[in-house]
Amino acid sequence: MLSLNVWTTKRWSLPEAVAGCARFGIGGIGLWRDKVADVGLDVAVTLIKDSGLEVTSLCRGGFFASPDAATDNRRAVDEAAALSARTLVLVAGGLPPGSKDLAAARENVLYGIAELAPYAAERGVKVSIEPLHPMFCADRAVVSTLGQALDICDQLGAPNVGVCVDTYHIWWDPRVYDQIARAGDRIQIFQVCDFLMPIPADALLGRGHVGDGVADIPGLARAVAATGYDGPVEVEIFNQEVWDAPGDETLRTLTGRHAEHLARILP
Amino acid sequence: MLSLNVWTTKRWSLPEAVAGCARFGIGGIGLWRDKVADVGLDVAVTLIKDSGLEVTSLCRGGFFASPDAATDNRRAVDEAAALSARTLVLVAGGLPPGSKDLAAARENVLYGIAELAPYAAERGVKVSIEPLHPMFCADRAVVSTLGQALDICDQLGAPNVGVCVDTYHIWWDPRVYDQIARAGDRIQIFQVCDFLMPIPADALLGRGHVGDGVADIPGLARAVAATGYDGPVEVEIFNQEVWDAPGDETLRTLTGRHAEHLARILP
Numbered sequence: 001m002l003s004l005n006v007w008t009t010k011r012w013s014l015p016e017a018v019a020g021c022a023r024f025g026i027g028g029i030g031l032w033r034d035k036v037a038d039v040g041l042d043v044a045v046t047l048i049k050d051s052g053l054e055v056t057s058l059c060r061g062g063f064f065a066s067p068d069a070a071t072d073n074r075r076a077v078d079e080a081a082a083l084s085a086r087t088l089v090l091v092a093g094g095l096p097p098g099s100k101d102l103a104a105a106r107e108n109v110l111y112g113i114a115e116l117a118p119y120a121a122e123r124g125v126k127v128s129i130e131p132l133h134p135m136f137c138a139d140r141a142v143v144s145t146l147g148q149a150l151d152i153c154d155q156l157g158a159p160n161v162g163v164c165v166d167t168y169h170i171w172w173d174p175r176v177y178d179q180i181a182r183a184g185d186r187i188q189i190f191q192v193c194d195f196l197m198p199i200p201a202d203a204l205l206g207r208g209h210v211g212d213g214v215a216d217i218p219g220l221a222r223a224v225a226a227t228g229y230d231g232p233v234e235v236e237i238f239n240q241e242v243w244d245a246p247g248d249e250t251l252r253t254l255t256g257r258h259a260e261h262l263a264r265i266l267p
Numbered sequence: 268m269l270s271l272n273v274w275t276t277k278r279w280s281l282p283e284a285v286a287g288c289a290r291f292g293i294g295g296i297g298l299w300r301d302k303v304a305d306v307g308l309d310v311a312v313t314l315i316k317d318s319g320l321e322v323t324s325l326c327r328g329g330f331f332a333s334p335d336a337a338t339d340n341r342r343a344v345d346e347a348a349a350l351s352a353r354t355l356v357l358v359a360g361g362l363p364p365g366s367k368d369l370a371a372a373r374e375n376v377l378y379g380i381a382e383l384a385p386y387a388a389e390r391g392v393k394v395s396i397e398p399l400h401p402m403f404c405a406d407r408a409v410v411s412t413l414g415q416a417l418d419i420c421d422q423l424g425a426p427n428v429g430v431c432v433d434t435y436h437i438w439w440d441p442r443v444y445d446q447i448a449r450a451g452d453r454i455q456i457f458q459v460c461d462f463l464m465p466i467p468a469d470a471l472l473g474r475g476h477v478g479d480g481v482a483d484i485p486g487l488a489r490a491v492a493a494t495g496y497d498g499p500v501e502v503e504i505f506n507q508e509v510w511d512a513p514g515d516e517t518l519r520t521l522t523g524r525h526a527e528h529l530a531r532i533l534p
Contacts, residue, residue: 100486102438135401135470139464171369172411197406201467
């Protein structure tokens, strides 16, 4: 099932994104908490329920170095529960201000997830650790590889803790195929997005439609499918040009690229 | 021993860099082939010999996807031999134009080094594989982690093939301390340079003086020293501001930072 992550059509409100999915026959929607907050949680819950869309992810909890991380992450879990989200995506957060102690920051992530996992389990919420590309290690996520995310899963041994596999972040990793196989049924959500070259001035925005960059997304999708994953393919693109394009144009490209590159692998 | 990589003082010619090292009591120099070519190999050899400087590296061979890689890499070996360089640094090169077959590109690197290693050994030249930060995977180096570089070393089993450890490229890696220990005496050269945030518009230039960025360089240096490495600490910085500064100012900063952060670890 194809899913639209709402940040792909950044200018659209949540109701506009929901309507867009209906127009293009997209069955899933990946939510961000800010877009949910814009309309209010209750309105969002009703809107999604009425639409019949599956909430394929809620982005995001994490940022474990923040002073209010514990409180905010519990709120994120509550929202994920209310929205019946398939998973709450956890972005680990970077180094604390001024710190260079990466090992301590990583240990803190482990503790943070260990604390959050039972709270989430009690509410029927799965959480997925998302490794981010190493260029975001200092400021966004000290979890940098799929192997590292799975090591955390192994250490916790909590059945509701898994991983988010996003092609943009992991395509370069020499161990990625081994680690996707190792992940097995712990892949809670598969996000697709291409890695554009050159990296733009704002490194966050170098994400492109499937096929526009350098990542072998069909190859990664085949590896994900080989684990038995038959869940959504969620398209999450941060890119100023994509954001400037009319939403319908973006959805046309997105559905077209899915049909061309991925539909035979993950229908 | 502290070493100046000549690209740190990019505006200086080779004779100017050699004179700068003498003024600041720097014992080693890391060369780039373009700067050697500017004065001619014979002149460079004489200049270095007369200066008493150790050539701590020659940058660079590699780029195995290029059509003339085999010929050019042999020439690089010849130059390294003439200059008595401690090691010839190999930067693997990226994906061939239009290709997304990372596995094939990586296999091609293995073949390329396998072919080059005996030629280098016959001339008494060591070659070091340099893993580059994953953000350069597509265009500069499909060797992205120290573990991957060591896997190549293991597969080749050639005593003259080792690794170049550059703090800028590897600081983020969750496995880096294990892999430095694994490298053991295969660390042919230790390059230092900090990772600046935010990443600048030209991602290549986000390299800074030791202490200006987010990498725990003393921690990495301790791990390198723990392998028994007592070789040079070579400072290689690509940074427009550093390049715009007068060379002597750069050398003052560089020697000061070495004294402050590294001299007790790797004198």
